[in-house]
Amino acid sequence: MVLLVLAVLGREAVSSERREAKESRGRVAETEKITGLKLLRKVWVGFLIGPISGLAALAISTAMFAVFKDLGLDHSINLTIVSFAFTLLWSGLSVFAGFEPRLLRKSLGVIGLGILPLAYLISVA
Amino acid sequence: MKNSICTKASSERVQKSLEAHSVIALALGGLIYILAVTGTLSVFNHEFQRWEQPTAPEMSSISPEAAARAATSVFESEATPTTHLYINFPQPDLPRTVITTDTQAFFANSDGTVGPREHFPWTQFLLDLHYYLHLPQILGLTVVGALGVFLIAMSISGFMAHPRIFRDAFTFRRGAGRVPLTDLHNRLSVWTAPFHISNALTGAFLGLASILAISIASVSFSGDFFAVFSPVFGNEPPAIEGDAAIAEIAVPIAYMQDNYPDLLPTYFILHDPATAGQHSTIIAEHSDRLIFGEYYNFDASGAYQGNVGISDGTIGQQIIGSVYNVHFGNWGGLPVKLAYLIFGLSLSVIIASGLRIYFTGRREKGRPAPRLEAGWEAIVWGTPTMLAVTLLGAVGLGSDGVSLILIFWLGLAGLCIGATAIARPDRVLRGLKTATCLFVSLAMLVHVAKYIDLLGSSALLPITLTLLFLVLFVGISLRPEPLRSSAKTKVSAE
Numbered sequence: 322m323v324l325l326v327l328a329v330l331g332r333e334a335v336s337s338e339r340r341e342a343k344e345s346r347g348r349v350a351e352t353e354k355i356t357g358l359k360l361l362r363k364v365w366v367g368f369l370i371g372p373i374s375g376l377a378a379l380a381i382s383t384a385m386f387a388v389f390k391d392l393g394l395d396h397s398i399n400l401t402i403v404s405f406a407f408t409l410l411w412s413g414l415s416v417f418a419g420f421e422p423r424l425l426r427k428s429l430g431v432i433g434l435g436i437l438p439l440a441y442l443i444s445v446a
Numbered sequence: 447m448k449n450s451i452c453t454k455a456s457s458e459r460v461q462k463s464l465e466a467h468s469v470i471a472l473a474l475g476g477l478i479y480i481l482a483v484t485g486t487l488s489v490f491n492h493e494f495q496r497w498e499q500p501t502a503p504e505m506s507s508i509s510p511e512a513a514a515r516a517a518t519s520v521f522e523s524e525a526t527p528t529t530h531l532y533i534n535f536p537q538p539d540l541p542r543t544v545i546t547t548d549t550q551a552f553f554a555n556s557d558g559t560v561g562p563r564e565h566f567p568w569t570q571f572l573l574d575l576h577y578y579l580h581l582p583q584i585l586g587l588t589v590v591g592a593l594g595v596f597l598i599a600m601s602i603s604g605f606m607a608h609p610r611i612f613r614d615a616f617t618f619r620r621g622a623g624r625v626p627l628t629d630l631h632n633r634l635s636v637w638t639a640p641f642h643i644s645n646a647l648t649g650a651f652l653g654l655a656s657i658l659a660i661s662i663a664s665v666s667f668s669g670d671f672f673a674v675f676s677p678v679f680g681n682e683p684p685a686i687e688g689d690a691a692i693a694e695i696a697v698p699i700a701y702m703q704d705n706y707p708d709l710l711p712t713y714f715i716l717h718d719p720a721t722a723g724q725h726s727t728i729i730a731e732h733s734d735r736l737i738f739g740e741y742y743n744f745d746a747s748g749a750y751q752g753n754v755g756i757s758d759g760t761i762g763q764q765i766i767g768s769v770y771n772v773h774f775g776n777w778g779g780l781p782v783k784l785a786y787l788i789f790g791l792s793l794s795v796i797i798a799s800g801l802r803i804y805f806t807g808r809r810e811k812g813r814p815a816p817r818l819e820a821g822w823e824a825i826v827w828g829t830p831t832m833l834a835v836t837l838l839g840a841v842g843l844g845s846d847g848v849s850l851i852l853i854f855w856l857g858l859a860g861l862c863i864g865a866t867a868i869a870r871p872d873r874v875l876r877g878l879k880t881a882t883c884l885f886v887s888l889a890m891l892v893h894v895a896k897y898i899d900l901l902g903s904s905a906l907l908p909i910t911l912t913l914l915f916l917v918l919f920v921g922i923s924l925r926p927e928p929l930r931s932s933a934k935t936k937v938s939a940e
Contacts, residue, residue, distance in 0.1 A: 382661075383661045383662055383666075397762030398761060399762070400762060401761075404654075408598065408651055408654060409598070411595045411599075412598035416463075416599050418466075419599075420466040
């Protein structure tokens with residue numbers, strides 16, 4: 322809880338800092354609306370970096386396992402590959418979601434990468 | 447022109463990478479830091495177990511007959527039959543024999559009589575904090591695994607944000623402010639990268655194994671979770687109802703001693719004891735291998751049934767069998783543990799200094815965030831403080847289980863709230879360093895007073911001396927820093 326409070330305080334500190342910068346440049350109009358949208362954007366980016374990237378990586382890894390299993394790869398080798406792939410994919414997607422400045426592009430990228438293997442798994446089920 | 451475009455693109459990449467690095471660090475740095483500190487201490491969990499209960503009977507080995515006698519005595523003393531009966535054999539760093547059931551654990555004496563109850567509440571608290579963050583098991587493992595993922599993500603974004611990080615591998619600029627902190631953060635990150643990346647990767651592997659297995663099982667094995675792991679670790683045959691005399695315990699242990707004298711048995715497991723389907727497994731360590739051990743299976747009469755293949759099976763089995771030891775550093779004795787201590791401390795310093803760079807940068811740009819900075823210091827030094835408080839609680843007041851968990855988390859929460867209210871990071875830092883010294887000293891003194899007769903024993907001395915060294919080290923760091931000349935502080939920002 323405390324860590325959550327600190328995270329919120331941090332977000333507020335960053336928001337207030339940006340708000341002050343904008344005000345100093347004389348852009349005071351519709352500050353509240355912009356701040357609200359920015360906050361929503363930050364929350365969405367947080368979801369993209371965390372659980373959505375994780376779910377996408379999980380879908381890709383599960384589909385990889387199913388494909389490799391169908392190709393006849395040894396079970397334990399298959400499990401080793403997808404276990405490492407899962408962690409690396411999740412961290413890679415998280416970096417991409419934090420790195421890419423365009424919200425639409427990173428949202429489509431992360432969600433699309435999760436939906437494609439899901440669609441494959443549904444089609445073969 | 448082309449050069450300037452490349453420079454601009456590189457600068458943009460650095461800026462975007464730094465932003466990704468900061469976002470993850472600001473959101474999750476505290477929890478990752480707690481895992482780094484507790485992980486570093488967990489490497490020495492066997493030493494802490496011995497220190498917490500120094501009066502337990504110790505031995506370098508136990509005869510098969512004595513181990514069987516002790517195990518049978520504990521099994522027969524239970525009102526409700528256990529589903530698994532374990533014998534933990536003496537190890538070089540934990541020279542004790544422990545008989546464990548589903549509900550309790552007792553030490554065994556070398557003559558096969560049952561000794562006192564095993565009780566190491568602080569070490570257990572520490573391990574549960576590192577494994578699960580005190581959350582319910584699968585949820586906790588998954589959260590901890592996810593934090594491992596974000597540590598890898600921070601490593602990737604950190605390296606992307608610093609294109610000259612390897613070229614500057616030997617640069618360290620002294621002075622005040624952000625520059626020496628940045629150099630410390632970057633240099634430690636580069637030099638310990640093989641450790642913290644492999645450790646985060648193996649930690650995430652272990653933590654996320656359950657959730658990945660559930661997903662794979664639902665798609666490829668009709669929801670049979672155990673079908674995912676059984677080709678790697680072997681499968682447990684279905685229980686067969688019906689009473690039987692307890693299976694042979696001494697025979698399998700003697701078989702291992704006679705046929706595999708180079709191996710070091712660590713566990714004996716009797717599955718479904720005193721039932722028609724009972725059978726046993728011995729886990730044995732292979733020297734000079736990274737695997738945690740190999741499973742050797744026996745039937746109820748003690749006849750050898752074969753091994754699972756962790757040591758000589760597929761490459762996948764051998765890699766998966768090595769992940770645990772690579773993560774926890776228990777594969778090369780004391781030198782490897784000491785290396786993990788240094789690397790773990792470095793990782794803790796990297797994480798702590800990372801956010802200090804952020805806050806120092808804000809101060810230098812005239813945009814300080816003192817409440818948040820004080821809150822971060824409360825996490826950085828509140829974590830060891832509260833670990834010391836729980837140690838004192840366990841050693842001095844007999845606190846255990848839930849009470850230690852409440853002391854730690856409520857205490858850390860209180861410290862963070864207090865620190866953000868005070869909004870003086872320097873005061874918080876000094877106050878919590880002093881508190882760490884005070885509580886570690888108190889815990890050490892109480893422990894020494896309780897076990898004064900055993901002070902020179904190998905169970906007590908290493909941890910007591912280490913705690914004393916820790917108090918001295920932190921105490922020395924509390925000395926006021928000499929004033930530096932302004933010329934020295936004028937170093938260019940990286």
